[in-house]
Amino acid sequence: MEPLIKFVAKDDDPRDYLRETFRVDQYAVGTDGSSLVFRELRDEDEWSEFNPLPEHKNGIEQAIRRFIGHTLAVKEWREFPTDFDRPHKDKLIERETCDECNGDRIVEWSTCQNDYEADCKGCDGRGSTRVDLVPAEILGKNFNFKLVSRFIDEKNLRINMEELADNDYGRLFFQFGEFGEYKGLILGLRL
Ligand SMILES: [Zn+2]
Numbered sequence: 001m002e003p004l005i006k007f008v009a010k011d012d013d014p015r016d017y018l019r020e021t022f023r024v025d026q027y028a029v030g031t032d033g034s035s036l037v038f039r040e041l042r043d044e045d046e047w048s049e050f051n052p053l054p055e056h057k058n059g060i061e062q063a064i065r066r067f068i069g070h071t072l073a074v075k076e077w078r079e080f081p082t083d084f085d086r087p088h089k090d091k092l093i094e095r096e097t098c099d100e101c102n103g104d105r106i107v108e109w110s111t112c113q114n115d116y117e118a119d120c121k122g123c124d125g126r127g128s129t130r131v132d133l134v135p136a137e138i139l140g141k142n143f144n145f146k147l148v149s150r151f152i153d154e155k156n157l158r159i160n161m162e163e164l165a166d167n168d169y170g171r172l173f174f175q176f177g178e179f180g181e182y183k184g185l186i187l188g189l190r191l
Pocket of ligand 1: 098099100101102103104105106120121122123124125126127128
């Protein structure tokens with residue numbers, strides 16, 4: 001699969017402009033808002049294959065330019081370690097209260113004549129929203145494996161990990177591909 005595609009927002013993402021790859025300056029870009037990957041476009045034919053972001057999304061385009069700049073500025077890359085425990089996908093963590101039922105697992109409503117209640121469809125009656133947050137310890141830091149797994153098996157994977165600040169935010173830069181032509185970053189590491 002084209003690696004850029006793995007990074008685009010899901011089809012049900014409200015930010016429809018992120019659901020496909022797009023062009024920023026001379027780069028093709030895929031992002032879901034948490035991670036971003038880009039590669040330089042080769043020629044004009046390729047240039048025309050990608051649309052720019054809608055004009056009113058200038059702020060996002062500026063942010064993407066900034067992140068591309070930060071990634072291109074990375075000078076030191078290291079091999080990605082392969083000897084870590086890959087979490088099993090059953091280990092998804094439930095941590096968010098369902099907005100629809102407020103964690104009550106049921107929803108109630110009334111008409112003039114009747115009261116009703118039903119299992120909440122927002123969370124299938126669980127009361128919480130399943131979050132795809134599977135931590136994996138890599139180089140002594142915890143990463144959201146769901147994000148890391150998008151590039152973890154790519155050829156020539158190299159990374160640069162920014163030290164986490166006190167507020168637990170950090171960034172993981174990566175590059176991969178035959179010539180290291182794909183580059184990108186995971187934006188908010190919050191585990
Ligand atoms: Zn619910």
